[in-house]
Amino acid sequence: MDIKNLTIISALEDLRSKKITAVDLVEACLENIRKHNQDYNVLLTVEDDDKLIKQAREADATDHSSPLSGIPIVVKDMFSTKNLRTTAASKVLENYTPKYESTVTRKLKEAGAIIIGKANQDAWAHGATGENSDFEPTRNAIGTDTGGSIRVPASYNNLVGLKPTYGRVSRYGVVAMASSLDTMAHVTKNVTDSAHILNITAGADPYDATSIKTDPEDYLKSLTREDLKGVKIGLSPDFKMATLDKKLVKKIDESLKLFEKLGGKIIEVPLPHTPESVETYYILVPSEISSNLARYDGIRYGNGRSHFGAEAKRRIMIGTYSLSSGYYDAYYKAAQKVRTLIIKDFTSAFEHVDVIFAPVAPVLPYKIGEKVNDPLTLYLMDIYTSPVNLSGLPSLALPAGFVDDLPVGIQIIGPPLSESRLFSIGNAYEKQ
Amino acid sequence: MAKIQTLSTDEVKHVAKLANLSFDSEDLQKYLPQLSAILDFVGKLQEIDTKNIPATSQVTGLENIFREDEVDATRMLSQEDALSNAKETHNGFFKVPAIFE
Numbered sequence: 337m338d339i340k341n342l343t344i345i346s347a348l349e350d351l352r353s354k355k356i357t358a359v360d361l362v363e364a365c366l367e368n369i370r371k372h373n374q375d376y377n378v379l380l381t382v383e384d385d386d387k388l389i390k391q392a393r394e395a396d397a398t399d400h401s402s403p404l405s406g407i408p409i410v411v412k413d414m415f416s417t418k419n420l421r422t423t424a425a426s427k428v429l430e431n432y433t434p435k436y437e438s439t440v441t442r443k444l445k446e447a448g449a450i451i452i453g454k455a456n457q458d459a460w461a462h463g464a465t466g467e468n469s470d471f472e473p474t475r476n477a478i479g480t481d482t483g484g485s486i487r488v489p490a491s492y493n494n495l496v497g498l499k500p501t502y503g504r505v506s507r508y509g510v511v512a513m514a515s516s517l518d519t520m521a522h523v524t525k526n527v528t529d530s531a532h533i534l535n536i537t538a539g540a541d542p543y544d545a546t547s548i549k550t551d552p553e554d555y556l557k558s559l560t561r562e563d564l565k566g567v568k569i570g571l572s573p574d575f576k577m578a579t580l581d582k583k584l585v586k587k588i589d590e591s592l593k594l595f596e597k598l599g600g601k602i603i604e605v606p607l608p609h610t611p612e613s614v615e616t617y618y619i620l621v622p623s624e625i626s627s628n629l630a631r632y633d634g635i636r637y638g639n640g641r642s643h644f645g646a647e648a649k650r651r652i653m654i655g656t657y658s659l660s661s662g663y664y665d666a667y668y669k670a671a672q673k674v675r676t677l678i679i680k681d682f683t684s685a686f687e688h689v690d691v692i693f694a695p696v697a698p699v700l701p702y703k704i705g706e707k708v709n710d711p712l713t714l715y716l717m718d719i720y721t722s723p724v725n726l727s728g729l730p731s732l733a734l735p736a737g738f739v740d741d742l743p744v745g746i747q748i749i750g751p752p753l754s755e756s757r758l759f760s761i762g763n764a765y766e767k768q
Numbered sequence: 769m770a771k772i773q774t775l776s777t778d779e780v781k782h783v784a785k786l787a788n789l790s791f792d793s794e795d796l797q798k799y800l801p802q803l804s805a806i807l808d809f810v811g812k813l814q815e816i817d818t819k820n821i822p823a824t825s826q827v828t829g830l831e832n833i834f835r836e837d838e839v840d841a842t843r844m845l846s847q848e849d850a851l852s853n854a855k856e857t858h859n860g861f862f863k864v865p866a867i868f869e
Contacts, residue, residue: 435849502827503827542835546828615810637853657807670818674816676824711805
């Protein structure tokens with residue numbers, strides 16, 4: 337069967353009306369994996385075929401009333417999955433099999449989802465490009481977004497990516513990168529599926545003290561808007577539009593015009609400190625990384641510290657330097673203060689607008705290896721995404737069309753806990 | 769405030785020691801210019817006036833989250849599970865490198 341055009345919601349309808357079975361879905365995914373995974377290396381670990389078919393049969397024995405009954409899902413290899421290898425795509429953890437389950441994967445499983453396997457990524461999720469693959473076997477993927485690593489892959493694959501408010505989804509059982517920025521995010525084919533997944537993953541968790549106590553909303557109820565009349569959309573001249581690849585400018589403008597056509601009002605808002613987001617990000621994140629990765633000593637699990645790859649070593653070194661005596665004030669503390677200024681910029685902007693519009697990535701998708709030897713150019717990839725993570729805000733990445741046959745994405749950023757607003761606006765935009 | 773400077777080999781060695789990483793001389797050749805370039809880049813932040821601006825360490829606004837001091841048995845690993853990923857164990861314990869000669 338062809339699963340390319342199925343969304344989560346449409347697959348659920350077909351399962352409930354018995355047009356298809358969960359076994360069909362799982363077999364189609366496994367077939368794709370057999371055909372393509374060797375070439376694209378999308379999945380680092382695939383769950384045992386027999387176990388998957390057994391889970392699918394069990395789902396088919398029900399009336400598929402569970403919210404994700406029989407739906408195949410891939411999770412980035414940052415999520416601890418009980419008795420299924422979890423490597424964070426690092427040689428340090430190449431043989432690590434968790435004995436407990438992350439909150440997000442537990443919730444997905446309880447909702448009936450079938451976790452097909454663990455997706456490749458940059459090691460320890462250090463980078464925005466690791467998932468730059470044109471092939472995703474299920475197109476439903478759950479991952480982490482610390483500086484854009486869900487929104488960028490979504491945009492580079494013409495898909496929808498949601499980075500929720502920091503703390504909206506539990507971090508428990510997820511390999512930590514930068515604890516004050518890490519957000520559990522997801523990629524789906526459309527806005528409805530994205531809202532449906534957040535309905536399952538969102539919520540307070542006693543195992544994550546930074547999770548938000550406010551009850552989540554029913555995000556599917558937000559998808560009623562047909563137009564954007566009365567919606568104030570912020571556009572910042574400081575968002576360094578100048579760094580945007582010229583090829584993208586026209587496409588991004590077209591997308592903005594669409595928001596206007598739907599009735600949205602474009603209002604210019606200053607975000608004067610966002611141009612410094614990348615510098616701030618690349619001090620704070622490596623600092624938190626150096627602290628989080630200090631635990632990997634190869635004694636209780638995993639391999640020793642000589643197994644870290646080049647980028648992890650670079651980040652550990654930069655972070656250790658920033659936190660070391662004599663440099664702490666000049667680097668780490670200075671960055672924490674600029675973080676305050678960036679957050680204030682957004683807070684002031686949201687006094688005037690409902691959401692802020694921005695591109696996702698400054699350049700078109702590129703070939704694997706093209707930029708890997710140039711860490712600084714890669715860091716600048718995060719120019720539009722990192723200020724959002726530093727501020728803990730939610731952002732919805734949406735497809736904006738194609739340039740040179742390559743997909744382009746835009747994002748709408750909202751104040752804390754405005755996920756419903758983002759879905760509602762995104763849904764109206766998507767219908768155009 | 770420390771001035772931005774290109775790293776010296778000795779500084780890289782010192783930071784590596786703090787981070788418990790080891791670099792051979794070939795690695796040092798490779799990482800030194802990269803780390804210097806990154807530090808020069810992020811060091812630009814020092815030009816921003818942040819006098820009297822408070823530092824942000826987290827964005828939730830939450831303070832002091834408490835829980836009852838009770839054992840949560842659902843979250844406990846058995847000794848066997850806890851040791852299952854260790855390369856070396858001894859009589860049900862993790863085996864660690866000796867500290868004393």
